[in-house]
Amino acid sequence: MIKKYYLLSPGPTPVPENVLAAAAEPIIHHRTPQFSKIFMDTTEMLKMVFGTKEDVFILTSSGTGAMETAIVNTLSPGDKVLTLNAGKFGERWGNICKAYGVVYKEIIVEWGKDYPKEKLEAELKAMPDCKAVFCQLSETSTGAVYDIKGFGEVVAKTDAILVVDGISGTGATPCPMDEWKVDVMVSGCQKSFMIPPGLAYIAFGPKAWAMVETAKCPKFYFDAKKAKKNLADKTTPWTPAVSLVIQQKKALDIIAAMGLDGLFAHHRILGDATRAGVRALGLELLAEKPGNILTSVKTPAGIDGGKIVKTMQGKYMAYIAGAQDPMKGRFFRIAHLGYMGGFDIITALTALEMTLADLGYDFTPGDAVKAAEPILRESWS
Amino acid sequence: MIKKYYLLSPGPTPVPENVLAAAAEPIIHHRTPQFSKIFMDTTEMLKMVFGTKEDVFILTSSGTGAMETAIVNTLSPGDKVLTLNAGKFGERWGNICKAYGVVYKEIIVEWGKDYPKEKLEAELKAMPDCKAVFCQLSETSTGAVYDIKGFGEVVAKTDAILVVDGISGTGATPCPMDEWKVDVMVSGCQKSFMIPPGLAYIAFGPKAWAMVETAKCPKFYFDAKKAKKNLADKTTPWTPAVSLVIQQKKALDIIAAMGLDGLFAHHRILGDATRAGVRALGLELLAEKPGNILTSVKTPAGIDGGKIVKTMQGKYMAYIAGAQDPMKGRFFRIAHLGYMGGFDIITALTALEMTLADLGYDFTPGDAVKAAEPILRESWS
Numbered sequence: 001m002i003k004k005y006y007l008l009s010p011g012p013t014p015v016p017e018n019v020l021a022a023a024a025e026p027i028i029h030h031r032t033p034q035f036s037k038i039f040m041d042t043t044e045m046l047k048m049v050f051g052t053k054e055d056v057f058i059l060t061s062s063g064t065g066a067m068e069t070a071i072v073n074t075l076s077p078g079d080k081v082l083t084l085n086a087g088k089f090g091e092r093w094g095n096i097c098k099a100y101g102v103v104y105k106e107i108i109v110e111w112g113k114d115y116p117k118e119k120l121e122a123e124l125k126a127m128p129d130c131k132a133v134f135c136q137l138s139e140t141s142t143g144a145v146y147d148i149k150g151f152g153e154v155v156a157k158t159d160a161i162l163v164v165d166g167i168s169g170t171g172a173t174p175c176p177m178d179e180w181k182v183d184v185m186v187s188g189c190q191k192s193f194m195i196p197p198g199l200a201y202i203a204f205g206p207k208a209w210a211m212v213e214t215a216k217c218p219k220f221y222f223d224a225k226k227a228k229k230n231l232a233d234k235t236t237p238w239t240p241a242v243s244l245v246i247q248q249k250k251a252l253d254i255i256a257a258m259g260l261d262g263l264f265a266h267h268r269i270l271g272d273a274t275r276a277g278v279r280a281l282g283l284e285l286l287a288e289k290p291g292n293i294l295t296s297v298k299t300p301a302g303i304d305g306g307k308i309v310k311t312m313q314g315k316y317m318a319y320i321a322g323a324q325d326p327m328k329g330r331f332f333r334i335a336h337l338g339y340m341g342g343f344d345i346i347t348a349l350t351a352l353e354m355t356l357a358d359l360g361y362d363f364t365p366g367d368a369v370k371a372a373e374p375i376l377r378e379s380w381s
Numbered sequence: 382m383i384k385k386y387y388l389l390s391p392g393p394t395p396v397p398e399n400v401l402a403a404a405a406e407p408i409i410h411h412r413t414p415q416f417s418k419i420f421m422d423t424t425e426m427l428k429m430v431f432g433t434k435e436d437v438f439i440l441t442s443s444g445t446g447a448m449e450t451a452i453v454n455t456l457s458p459g460d461k462v463l464t465l466n467a468g469k470f471g472e473r474w475g476n477i478c479k480a481y482g483v484v485y486k487e488i489i490v491e492w493g494k495d496y497p498k499e500k501l502e503a504e505l506k507a508m509p510d511c512k513a514v515f516c517q518l519s520e521t522s523t524g525a526v527y528d529i530k531g532f533g534e535v536v537a538k539t540d541a542i543l544v545v546d547g548i549s550g551t552g553a554t555p556c557p558m559d560e561w562k563v564d565v566m567v568s569g570c571q572k573s574f575m576i577p578p579g580l581a582y583i584a585f586g587p588k589a590w591a592m593v594e595t596a597k598c599p600k601f602y603f604d605a606k607k608a609k610k611n612l613a614d615k616t617t618p619w620t621p622a623v624s625l626v627i628q629q630k631k632a633l634d635i636i637a638a639m640g641l642d643g644l645f646a647h648h649r650i651l652g653d654a655t656r657a658g659v660r661a662l663g664l665e666l667l668a669e670k671p672g673n674i675l676t677s678v679k680t681p682a683g684i685d686g687g688k689i690v691k692t693m694q695g696k697y698m699a700y701i702a703g704a705q706d707p708m709k710g711r712f713f714r715i716a717h718l719g720y721m722g723g724f725d726i727i728t729a730l731t732a733l734e735m736t737l738a739d740l741g742y743d744f745t746p747g748d749a750v751k752a753a754e755p756i757l758r759e760s761w762s
């Protein structure tokens with residue numbers, strides 16, 4: 001039979017067919033009224049997804065570029081900050097700080113474990129000159145979601161700003177930037193935003209903008225003030241990835257039609273079904289507070305975790321993600337993010353069942369589907 | 382009649398139809414053997430176009446991001462450099478240096494004027510601690526090309542490195558990096574590389590790599606050492622713009638089939654025909670040494686330069702580019718870059734003739750085409 005390829009990774013995620021096709025439209029110049037209209041419509045809809053009245057800037061870069069943008073525009077070398085390191089991407093906040101001479105204290109949390117706002121409050125009390133707190137909405141390396149609302153309450157009482165990496169989380173799980181007192185939020189286009197990788201998004205609240213004025217970290221390509229000045233002219237400082245912006249407008253049309261609550265509900269249903277399915281196989285989740293972006297599943301005893309990922313990807317062409325260093329082999333990650341439907345979850349679960357059968361795991365084939373089916377079926381009603 | 386849109390700007394340039402269609406292929410994950418193969422094939426072919434044995438790194442950014450990459454990876458704050466400012470993009474080298482505390486002396490050259498290597502030699506003698514010389518292969522704001530071969534000879538005798546912005550020039554006009562002793566070369570994908578904007582390319586020669594080891598300018602997203610380390614694993618440090626890389630591979634297949642000399646000949650013929658056409662209308666070129674990338678044409682006396690651009694773009698939908706600040710209205714720019722054929726030049730010239738007729742310029746309609754036709758016709762033989 002034809003062996004189809006299934007993208008079940010937390011980015012890139014599948015792109016709707018009409019959004020893919022939009023990339024094949026003729027390229028228009030980026031300094032034209034035609035493109036400005038698309039660009040500004042996209043920006044407006046991004047504000048809706050971010051839950052902010054502030055400008056959302058479109059960067060041509062990966063999400064990491066937006067993380068760097070957050071740091072270099074708000075801080076100066078020598079500034080003290082706190083970073084929540086509960087996985088690979090929390091660790092990255094610290095690495096970027098280090099590159100720019102920002103002094104960071106890492107709050108190291110075991111991968112998958114939650115972190116209560118009360119502990120953050122205590123950390124902030126112990127560091128009265130803290131300028132910023134960096135964290136993840138959804139830590140993509142574990143699938144855990146964090147209490148951004150609680151962090152917002154705690155950080156708002158201090159002079160620090162709260163900077164949230166919503167690269168995989170924004171749009172998939174609630175995080176209304178303004179309401180939850182998030183000062184800087186970044187995201188990426190290849191997740192719930194449903195387009196191929198290449199764009200990243202960032203917004204700054206008023207408390208963060210005040211810091212932009214005095215921030216001394218050097219920057220040029222990622223200069224937020226230049227982006228703001230150019231946005232007033234309905235354009236970008238540098239040539240943007242035109243075709244990706246056109247695609248983002250099309251994908252946001254889909255999102256606008258279903259509504260932001262609809263997009264959250266979509267992810268919740270897919271997440272519920274996935275969790276029910278893997279639990280029905282006797283498997284355990286890694287995350288204490290698993291999000292609706294991806295589900296990290298612990299490798300069962302006696303099974304080689306590397307082989308699960310290799311078999312899923314290589315034999316069944318179901319492209320889940322493995323655990324990253326230093327946790328390689330300890331768990332695997334099934335994404336339920338962006339343009340996936342209920343039957344894509346069934347595909348993931350049956351590919352997992354077939355894989356576990358191949359590797360000699362003791363279970364009853366069909367149990368995962370049996371558990372997921374009613375959750376999904378109801379959502380069609 | 383249907384009014385078609387013609388892209389005659391120096392980037393973005395028209396994209397071949399099969400390359401456009403490639404963006405509509407399903408998105409594959411960037412950490413897979415399938416993508417690695419495409420990525421490495423693309424990298425190899427970029428080396429051919431750059432004329433280098435060194436690695437060419439693919440960045441997800443505009444060309445400006447690659448310019449910043451060149452600076453932050455080779456220099457430290459306080460280092461002294463020379464920048465050739467003969468237009469908007471030469472000026473940008475200085476602006477990026479300023480952002481990173483690099484001390485630059487600008488060699489200011491009147492827009493369009495040439496700059497001989499002997500003068501550069503004298504400047505270098507006067508600045509023995511010069512660490513780098515920054516220039517443009519083709520200054521996109523004027524269409525002038527510079528004597529990179531000569532600059533290479535001169536700079537090679539010193540401890541400085543030669544950094545060339547080939548964003549619009551690479552692939553369109555010869556600049557064999559290794560042979561001409563260019564130490565760092567950057568380029569962009571939306572020019573002669575024939576794909577939509579979003580990727581930039583950069584290569585470092587051995588003299589530049591030695592500087593990378595000690596360069597103290599901060600960087601993270603644009604860290605060349607990280608790019609080098611990841612390229613050894615056939616991947617990128619950050620998620621690349623997957624669909625654009627797939628498109629670049631397709632476009633490079635076209636370039637490989639015609640050969641690099643074929644690509645240069647293509648641009649030379651289009652450039653010759655354009656120059657012959659505009660001169661036949663009694664118009665003057667801006668550039669002392671015009672390149673085959675774009676032709677800047679001086680606004681004739683008595684005609685409003687802004688109206689030429691506005692009429693070309695607005696009425697005839699022939700999207701040429703105007704002159705940038707502070708030269709606005711003084712000239713206009715017709716690109717003959719990338720995926721354009723002979724009849725696209727005829728389109729540009731007839732749109733220009735119609736525009737000039739609209740604005741009351743005194744000339745014989747048809748003269749531009751008459752001059753361009755034999756040049757183009759011969760190239761079909």
